[in-house]
Amino acid sequence: MTIDTAPQSLTRKERQFDRRSLLIGTGAALAGLVSFPYLRRALQMKAAVFVASNQRYDGPLEQTIREGLIASGLEPTGLHGKKVLLKPNLVEPSRLAPQMTTHPAVILAAAEVFRGWGAHVVVGEGPGHVRDTEMALIESGVDEALDTARLEFADLNYSQLGWVKNSGRASNLKGFYFPRQVIEADLIVSMPKMKTHHWVGYTAALKNLYGVIPGIKYGWPKNVLHYAGIPESVYDINASLPKTIAIVDGILAMEGDGPIMGSAKPMGLLVIGGNSTAVDATVGRIMGFDPARISYLKLAANRLGPVDEHCVEQRGETWQSVAHPFTIIDSPHLQELRAPGVLISSWGLPKRAGCQLACRAPAAQVGV
Amino acid sequence: MNWLDDVVTRLAAADSWGYHGESPSATEPTALSALALLAHRRDQAAARPIAWLLSQQAADGSLGIDAAQSTPGWPTSLAVLAWQAAHGTSLASSKYSTAIQRAVTWILQIQGSHVEQTDVMGHDSTIRGWPWVEGTHSWVEPTAMHLLALKHTGHSDHIRARDAVRLLQNRLLESGGCNYGNTVVFGQQLRPHVQPTGLALLALAGEDDVTGHVQKSVDYLERELPRQAATESLCYGLLGLAAQRALPAAADAWLGAASRRILSRGPSSYKLALLALAASGAACPLIPATQARATS
Structure with a gap:
């Protein structure tokens, strides 16, 4: 398997710099080095992201996903015999809100692609707001899809646990209890929905991996993570997991009061990439955000992957050609995340919710 | 059969x-x-799981989630309910009294973390309940579980039990039902879920319905359960309705259908137990005594 989350497009001369030693080198030396544009570029990671437009749930998704994965750097021959865990977003499925959760057609298509390449595929999720995983599967339509395709499902909220050291250390968590299926996976495919998020701006591949954290140990919601800091724990989880890639369901997306109560926004997009940070940066640009202002992407930038537009190589459609700004809640902590010059309407709120930014921190501890 | x-x-x-x-x-x-x-009435068969629970109790009185994970301790409440239920059977033993006493002492020491009240959230974040994990906020399900443990062991009037009742009442949505424990966030009422609603109504059995939200929650479950195929949600929904004396006539048929579904998929003790408990209706040992008296 040769999915590469390390710098992909560096020249031989640039590769003479060891990325890790540069990133964690002494502060004074680093500060001096980055004042030179050439060296600053050398510090930045690069990755390819594939964007497909005009996608439909009843369309040829398997073909799109296969082409997208290859275009973004995946080498299929390396997947033979490997364990691939598909991680959709099934946070609290409701038949009334299909824009909240990953569509089963996307999950099935991805499963068929990886099966076709000889991988052992398991679909796994630990819904964040509901203890009844069977209900989450039924309401999302995923249960029927799993049966049809004879796909194995791992209930990540109630699996056997193993402890993994926190490799990110942005939060004060020393490590994570991950489900066995997560620890043993050779590749984790984050399959989020493209959604706004009323605490952190938007959610895609990185934030979706909150769902590998077991509720039985962290609660419903996984409140331990909220207390540790949402952006910090998003970064830490991703830094501590086995290799991850991303397939984002942006066919029917969510805008407004996401990630639960927002409105449907048809976009017709799939965004695919071998580096989740680069994928999330691209998703943000499509949605009208400035990824450099998103708290968890600030932590991930050039540690987990590239955020800078010049370091994300666009394959398929350009993000500019499919961009359509998403409405967001009219609250300062979200409005400041918009990309400069983007004019979009705000999502209205009843009067009593006209909160001030000062209230954000304690409220975030009660999750959603 | x-x-x-x-x-x-x-x-x-x-x-x-x-x-x-x-x-x-x-x-x-x-x-x-x-x-x-x-x-x-399968007392002898119950002796083994009850003994396993005794073997898992830590020195501080708590029980973790399984033999390998001694924290968090939220399942302690359920062990108390099992030991208490054994009291009135042929299994009765002084060992259970001691274990219950130690567990209740631990339960009363644990409380959810206070979160500053803001106008972003609709619920009263200052009411004390129980968290899933120590050091975090109070949520509906662990609070309901621990309230049941206190009610069944004669602590219904304890201040923590009264706080728990207030918390659960506060977390019921205006339109009925509840979810994991948030009501309104950024001005929008969130969606209710069947399982926590059933558990909350179970724990609130016998309490005054001053706001009418309990009745609205009963109405919500009555609307939702006929189309509910998932075992846990169905069973907790029915237990909540049984505790509120509103068990639907079709309950047995729904449970039978759920049992066929899970038996075809490789059943777990967890779901089998929930099916059997829900089938016991108003006689279910989870229903607090006040309600049992009212229905007898």
């Missing part, structure tokens, strides 16, 4: 009690299995 006999027979034959077919014993499914077996 009808579906319930099949379920109880399988449960009685189990030698481990896990969340999934092949998974090892965990505290919650073990406690629920013991309660289900006791509800169906």
Whole structure:
């Protein structure tokens, strides 16, 4: 398997710099080095992201996903015999809100692609707001899809646990209890929905991996993570997991009061990439955000992957050609995340919710 | 053999009690299995899961989620309910009294973390309940579980029990039902879920419905359950309705259908136990005594 989350497009001369030693080198030396544009570029990671437009749930998704994965750097021959865990977003499925959760057609298509390449595929999720995983599967339509395709499902909220050291250390968590299926996976495919998020701006591949954290140990919601800091724990989880890639369901997306109560926004997009940070940066640009202002992407930038537009190589459609700004809640902590010059309407709120930014921190501890 | 006999027979034959077919014993499914077996007068079969629970109690009185994970301690409440239910049976033993006393002492020491009240959230974040994990906020399900443990062990009037009642009442949505514990966020009422609603109504049995939200929650469950196929949600929904004296006539048929579904997929002790408990209706040992008196 040769999915590469390390710098992909560096020249031989640039590769003479060891990325890790540069990133964690002494502060004074680093500060001096980055004042030179050439060296600053050398510090930045690069990755390819594939964007497909005009996608439909009843369309040829398997073909799109296969082409997208290859275009973004995946080498299929390396997947033979490997364990691939598909991680959709099934946070609290409701038949009334299909824009909240990953569509089963996307999950099935991805499963068929990886099966076709000889991988052992398991679909796994630990819904964040509901203890009844069977209900989450039924309401999302995923249960029927799993049966049809004879796909194995791992209930990540109630699996056997193993402890993994926190490799990110942005939060004060020393490590994570991950489900066995997560620890043993050779590749984790984050399959989020493209959604706004009323605490952190938007959610895609990185934030979706909150769902590998077991509720039985962290609660419903996984409140331990909220207390540790949402952006910090998003970064830490991703830094501590086995290799991850991303397939984002942006066919029917969510805008407004996401990630639960927002409105449907048809976009017709799939965004695919071998580096989740680069994928999330691209998703943000499509949605009208400035990824450099998103708290968890600030932590991930050039540690987990590239955020800078010049370091994300666009394959398929350009993000500019499919961009359509998403409405967001009219609250300062979200409005400041918009990309400069983007004019979009705000999502209205009843009067009593006209909160001030000062209230954000304690409220975030009660999750959603 | 009808579906319930099949379920109880399988449960009685189990030698481990896990969340999934092949998974090892965990505290919650073990406690629920013991309660289900006791509800169906299978005392001798209940002795093994009850003994397993005793073996898991830590020095501080708590029980973790399974033998490998001694924290968090939220399943302690369920172990208390199982030991308490054994008191009135042929299994009665002074060992249970001691274990219950130690567990209740631990339960009363634990409380959810205070979160500053803001106008972003609709619920009263200052009311004390129980968290899933120590050091975090109070949520509906652990608060309901611990309230049930206190009510069943004669602590209904304890201030923590009264706080828990207030918390659960506060977390019911204006339109009925509740979810994990948030009501309104950024001005929008969130969606209710069946399982926590059923558990909250179970714990609130016998309490005054001053706001009318309990009745609205009963109405919500009555609307939702006819189309509810998932075992946990169906069972907790029915237990909530039974505790509020509103058990629907179709309950047995729904449970039978759910049992066929899970038996075809490799059943777990957890789901078998929930089916058997829900089938015991108003006689379910989870329903607090005040309600049991009212229905007898």
